[in-house]
Amino acid sequence: MENALPPLQISPLGDAAIIVKFGENISPATHTWVKAFAKLLTTYSFPGFVELVPAYTTVTIFYNPWVSSEKGKYNPYEQVTNAILNLLPQLKPAAETSSPIVKIPVCYGGNFGPDLAFVALHNNISPEEVIHIHTRNIYLVYMIGFAPGFPYLGGMDASIAAPRKKVPLTEIPAGSVGIGGLQTGIYSLPTPGGWQLIGRTPLNLFNPGQQPATLLQAGDRVQFFSVTPAEFNQRKARENES
Amino acid sequence: MSLKILKPGLLTTIQDTGRLGYRQAGITTSGATDLMALRLANLLVANPSDAPALEITLTGPTILFEVDCLLALTGANLGPTINGQPVKMCRPVYVTAGSLLAFQKPISGYRAYLAVASSFKLPQILGSYATYLRAALGGLQGKALQTNNIIPLNQPAAIARQLMLFLQKKAANTGFAAATWTLNASFYPNLAPNAVIRVIKGPEYEWFTPEAQRLFWETPFRVTPESDRMGGRLQGPVLHLRQPQELLSTAVTFGTVQVPPRGNPIVLLSDHQTTGGYPRLAQVITADFSVLAQVKPGALIWFKEINLPEAQQLLLAQESKLENLKKILNLKFKYLT
Secondary structure, X not given: OOOOOOOOXXXXXXXXXXXXXXXXXXXXXXHHHHHHHXXXXXXXXXXXXXXXXXXXXXXXXXXXXXXXXXXXXXXXXXXXXXXXXXXXXXXXXXXXXXXXXXXXXXXXOOOOOOOHHHXXXXXXXXXXXXXXXXXXXXXXXXXXXXXXXXEEEEOOOHHHOEOOOOOOEEEEOOOEEEEEEOEEEEOOOOEEEOOEEEEEOOOOOEOOOOOOOEOOOOOOEEEEEEOOHHHHHHHHHHHHHO | OEEEEEEOOOEEEEEOOOOOOOHHHOOOOOOOOOHHHHHHHHHHOOOOOOOOEEEEEOOOOEEEEOOOEEEEEEEEEOOEEEOOEEOOOOOOEEEOOOOEEEEOOOOEEEEEEEEEOOOEOOOOEOOEOOOEHHHOEOOEOOEOOOOOOEEXXXXXXXXXXXXXXXXXXXXXXXXXXXXXXXXXXHHOOOOOOOEEEEEEEOOOHHHEXXXXXXXXXXXXXXXXXXXXXXXXXXXXOOOOEOOOOXXXXXEOOXXXXXXXXXOOOEEEOOOOOOEEOOOEEEEEOHHHHHHXXXXXXXXXXEEEEOOHHHHHHHHHHHXXXXXXXXXXXXXXXXXXX
């Protein structure tokens, strides 16, 4: 098998969480194990299981020690570790291309992307080329974190990388698409941030009234496409109606 | 059937035991920072321990009770009064319609909890009533309470109504009556101005220099005024890594002590981010969350190391004590009614 299960590291995060680590570096191969393990655990949970957080190389499992220990009868950490070890023989890597591509409209430049020109200048290409390259690649959502619905995307072309701002902005509008170093991402809430802003999507990445509450989930694939300011406004109006 | 907020106080929010199950969507748990105090307040008015209650920060609100009510106050002592008379904490209190709950001045601790019988009549958002300020989620329109907010109440359950009848006889001219009994002193939070917080070493503990490790255990850290529900920002010796090293973003949680590049640790609280990229030096044990929640900005904290089995023993002992309390209160309520 080309993607053999790497040696796992299991360690505690305090007295109510446990970290299972599948590797040291960001890679699609490690991601498939993270994704598969998260799915397995969601399907076959154990007594006291609360929730889990998949990340680049880890799955962190939160548990209730009172329940896991059957009200103090057993050692909670050992109970949870055993439950996890017992699940491992069933672990198979997730199929790599199983997830559909989520298409995300972005209005690049202008007021929505005030730093597009900077990113172009920094890489010695035209703003149009930045847009072309940014919309060409397919990105993998490695994890959701930092803020509700905020995707950590992998797969950006190094030819449009740009340094973070020295002084972060105190509030970045929701939907802003940015570049920070070799990463690209979408701000899901108005938050402070230091990425270079190249555009904005009219889509809401966080919809607390809907199921699921976030547009993207870990493991999804994403591709951006360019829309005009008029299309942005139309889509934004539609988005806010629903 | 409601509470009216006449003054909001410094930061008063609706909280419960947290929004569970959504961390992988980037949605943190929120909930009471002093979870134990919220659970106790609820038990004292015969609520399920995870019902929503008010979390009150340092400077308390002024609240008009528009209906007869049963309430309990736990956590910090912020000088509560009803109709101008001091009211005792950690016990059920009956108040008549038209009464005013106010807070004179903080005496000890930082966060108080107010539970009312059968709690607030509000919608759950993603399975919880907890207010998550940054995402404007839960509570009352996702915000801290403001002047003239109205919080609708549920009809008190049968046990609470019986307790109210029992206490009503004692509510003479003051408009309220507190039970003469209270929680066992072991349930009162540790509200010393400075605190010892027990921690387990974090996953990146070995990334720090021996000097940083020594300083972490031996020196007190001051909680700065920039602290909030997301985290307590600490000031003390600067803690360095052995070599510059980047942590790939991974999960963090309540009580994680993370150290940004400048070397001043942050201890995460209820509105913490779900993931972070700073090295995790230590993790506060669950049994000490209440102590941590009650530390005021400006106070000093010392970190003390214990191991995982000890931490889990303390946690289990705390839960077992709470379980016993539930049984005792059930009997007590049955006996009274």
